[in-house]
Amino acid sequence: MIELTYPFALLLLALPLLMRLLPAYKESRDSVRVPFFRKLVELSEQRPEQGARVLRRDRLQRLLVNLTWLCLVLAAAKPQWIGPPIEQQKSGRDLMIAVDLSGSMEAQDFTLPDGSSVNRLQAVKRVLADLANRRASDRLGLIVFGAAAYLQTPFTDDHQVWQQLLDETEIGMAGPSTVFGDAIGLAIRQFTQSDSDNRVLIMLTDGNDTGSTVPPVDAAKVAASYDVRIYTIAIGDPTTVGEDALDMATIRRVSELTGGRSFEALDQQQMRDAYLTIGELEPELYESISFRPRQSLHWLPVALAMVLYLLYHVTMALITARARRAADAA
Template sequence: MIEFAFPLALLLLPLPLLIRLFPAYKESRDSVKVPFFDKLVDLSEQKPEQGARILRRSTLQKILVNLTWLLLILAAAKPQWIGPPIEQQKSGRDLMIAVDLSGSMEARDFTLPSGVTVDRLDAVKQVLKELAANRESDRLGLIVFGAAAYLQTPFTDDHQVWQQLLDETEIGMAGPSTVFGDAIGLSIKLFSDSDSDNRVLIMLTDGNDTGSTVPPVDAAKVAAANGVRIYTIAIGDPATVGEDALDMDTITRVSEIADGRTFRALDQDEMRQAYITIGELEPELYETISFRPRQSLHWVPMALISTLYLFYHGFFAFASLWAGRVTNAP
């Protein structure tokens, strides 16, 4: 399909008709008046003509001029070839995973389907592999936190790289304690640089906040104001006491404020079910971008004009040259 980028230029097409409203152009030339004009005519063997005349174009010239004007206007209107619609899908949601790497994650109280007992972090990694495989439409990010919160993986569509960086995490690499609120604060900062309007944070911890700069509840209020939904997964034994005790009141309060939900995972099956439920609450989302490729065709009428004029002048130059050779032939 062909469209014009500047269709108003076509209004100039009848402009040459206005020229007919004006008188013909007159050009004066100097002349010499002599008393022996008749003798001069006889000697020059030329026939006297009228002193003023209007030059008339040939039919071919008229066609060429009108066609040139038409092609110039078409070029000015900039015709474009519009191709068929092309649709592209991109990630519709930014999903940040925040994993607790405090020392309490060393507890080996999770059993894999194979019967092997593993620590809490290994159990988390196994479930997150399934999560990444089922969230192909989402951009994933990874935050690890302990005594401080660190960005392990920025938002990316490359889930293989995300998985590799997750596998490289180790217990204690972020410090021994748990800064739950700072991890939320870091995720808010990362979401502020995101273009997506669908922002989800999954917090996974087995302890309680032990000295965040921003209290978790306050951080959750800021997250809610920035459109970030928070789902928290508390793992481990809720009966634990001391520094490793689960602060379920704070964890639940954070999810409620940020329009999310709280899950308890005492084993890997419950943890997997938590991610399945989150997947149902946050279904895969695609954003479709549709565009039609445009190819400018303004060069076509310009090329036709050049071809016509080259052919026209070339033809008459050749005809004139040929006529001169015939005249000078013996």
Template sequence: MIELALPWALLLLPLPALMRLLPAYKESRDSVKVPFFDQLVALSEQRPEEGARILRRDRVQKILVAFTWLCLVLAATKPQWIGAPIEQQKSGRDLMVAVDLSGSMEARDFALPDGTTLNRLEAVKIVLDELASQRASDRLGLIVFGAAAYLQTPFTDEHEVWQQLLGETEIGMAGPSTVFGDAIGLAIKLFRESNADNRVLIMLTDGNDTGSTVPPVDAAKVAAANNIRIYTIAIGDPTTVGEDALDTQTIERVSELTRGRSFQALDQAQMREAYATIASMEPELYESVSFRPHQSLHWVPVAVAVIAFICYHLFMAAWTWHQGRLRRAA
């Protein structure tokens, strides 16, 4: 379908006709009237020749000028071809994953079905890879935290890149302690910069908060005000004491305040079960975006006018050359 972006430009079509209503431009010059003109011509032995004459356009030229004006006006209306509607599916949710990289994640207490043991971070990476493969509709981000919280991957649709950067994380690269609250604070900042209405934060930790600038519960209240749901997965041993002990009360309170849920994962099976539960609570979400492609055609009438102009002058040049040959032959 062809559509004119500036249809009001068609009002320019009658402009040449309106200009014909204006008075013609006339210029007067002084001249000498000689009563003995014929005798003067005879004495000078010259024949009188035609003076200035008005060149008038033939019918073809008039048609060509009108046609050229029509093409220029059509080009000014910016015609464009409107294609059929195209619908695309885009990510409907921003899902941020925050991974604890404190030293206690090195504990090898996760066993595979074949009996091989993994440390906690290795087990987390395996399950998160599966998560990325199953959440095709979500934009994923990655935060790592220890003594400080860092952005490892901003929100992206490129899940392979996200998985690659997850694989590059190492225990202790963010420091030995656990700033649980600061990780939530960083996630809030990133969510505020995104346009998604559906915001989910999954936090994996095996220890308690050890000195965040903002306490986890206070950070969770701010997250709730920003419509962010937090799901916490505690992957440590609840019987552990000291700095590495799990603060299950705080973890559960953070999830409760944000309308999320907390989970306990003592092995890989429980961790997968936690992700499956989150997946059921946060089903895949798509947003449909419909648009119609536009292709500008303003160059078409201009090209037609130029081609018509060139063809006319080529024809007249050939005609003049042909008539000249006929006169010379006569």
């Protein structure tokens, strides 16, 4: 349908009616002086006098002027063609994945279905690839952490790019230790820049916090205040001792404070089961966006006015030329 952007511009249509209330325009011109003026008066049998003459347009000219004014006013009102509603669906959830790249991820204690062994990071990449395929409606982000936390991928709908950047991660690229709390803090900062109200952070780690600026539990309390739910997946053997020991108490506490859950993944199947459970707890969400395309049509009245103007003058020129040829032939 057609809609006027500035409908009040149509009030200008009455302007020519108001112009009629004004006095006619007057213009003085010098008369032609000839030495045989009296002779011309006698031959024309007219008496010379002073006066004024108001030029009048013929009907075609009046019609052309009125149509031109109508076209210009319509153009000023800016008509628009509004198309039928178009609905689009976009992601209703922002899902941030935080992956531990500390040196302990080199342990090859995960077995694939074919019997081959891979390190923990390779197993994580395989499961995350399946996760990306299952969460087609979510915007995914990626954080890697070790001695420091880094944003590898901001939230994006392009899962192919996200997967490529995940594949490029390597063990130790973020440092040898594990700043679990700083990774949560970096995720919170990304969520505060997001418009989504559904915020989920999935963290994969095989160690314990080793010197974060903000302790993991305190960071989890801040995350809870921003409605960020944290799901933690502890990778590897929980009986490990030393610097690589899993701090399951902290991992569970972080999830509890934010309304999430914690999981233990001793092998790839348990890791996959953890993601499937998270998928059930966080079902896919969609947000529908409806809009109607608009196309400006203001140029059509202007083009019509120009066509009428050119058509009139071309027609008049042809008529005048034909009349002259007829007069010359006579």
